[in-house]
Amino acid sequence: MTRRTFDDSRRWTRLGTELFLKATEAGQDGPSALPGWSRGHVIAHVAANADALGNLVHWAATGEPTPMYSSPEERAAGIESGARLPAAELTAWLRRSADALAASMDALDEPRWRAPVVTAQGRTVPASELPWMRAREVCVHAVDLAADVSFADLPTDFLTALCDDVAAKRAAAPGPAVTLRAPSARAAWKLPGHGETALVAGELTDIAAYLTGRSADPHTADGAPAPPLGAWL
Known part of the structure; x- marks a missing residue:
């Protein structure tokens, strides 16, 4: 397992935001790679996530x-309504929320980055986890967004950290x-689950896609279908 740093996470946030904004130029209409969601749903989700993480930054700061989120229902309703916004309004929300989150993170001092906050999943983490x-x-x-960005466009060190993170969560479930x-x-990573151990080998991009449930046709090293994985988050 590699050790990701706080500076790594801030760097990946900036790079990922640029990639995401670039990918939204394909528009909000049309299906995304996520079942049942349009590109508009994904854009609204990411915009709402910036606002939500901004709440945790406020918690750490004050x-x-x-x-x-006030509730899971409020979160879901916000995404649905956001996905139906006119393109200009949805894009404005995405950029405004991303800029506000970046500015609020920049304003935190070192003691506040150590402050505990509670995620939507109920985990208590230091605020320094928010950039990750x-x-x-x-x-x-x-x-x-299914708009010409693939795992191959993401930094190798980010993909390794992503696999570390997802594998650790899956290993505990x-x-x-x-x-x-x-x-x-x-x-390499191990998921100590049930049944005979399957070996899934490939490029780092393929492993990241499989672990995060984004691989359409994963296979084991001997050509058999890879075992399906449950929800990641």
Whole structure:
């Protein structure tokens, strides 16, 4: 497992935001790579995520508990309504929320980055985890827009950190036993689940796609279908 740094996460956030904004030039109409979601849904989701993470930055800065979302229902409704906005309004929300989040992060000092906040999944984390959460969001969803951005466009060090993160989450939850290897990246991960251990080997981009549920046709090293993985987040 590699060690990602705070500076890495800030850098990946900036790069991922640029990639995502570029990918939105394909427009909000048409299907995304996520079942049941249009590109507009993905754009609205990422815009809402910036606002929600901004709530956690506010929590860290002031000590005032400010949840990411008031409820799961409010979160879902916001995405649905956002996806129906006119293109100019949706794009303006995306840019405004991304800029506001970046500015609020820039304003945090070192003690405030150590302040505990609670994520939408109920995890208590230091605020220093927020840049990683945003980097993961913009980078992976840039691929989900299905607009000429792929995992191959993401930095190798980000992909390695992503695989570390997702594999650790999957290893702590029920699921199939899988060993994953990316020889070109000299990296490997193990999911100690149930059943006979399957070996999934390939390029780092392929492993990242499989772990995050973005691979359309994953296979094991011997050509058999790779075991399906459950939800990641």
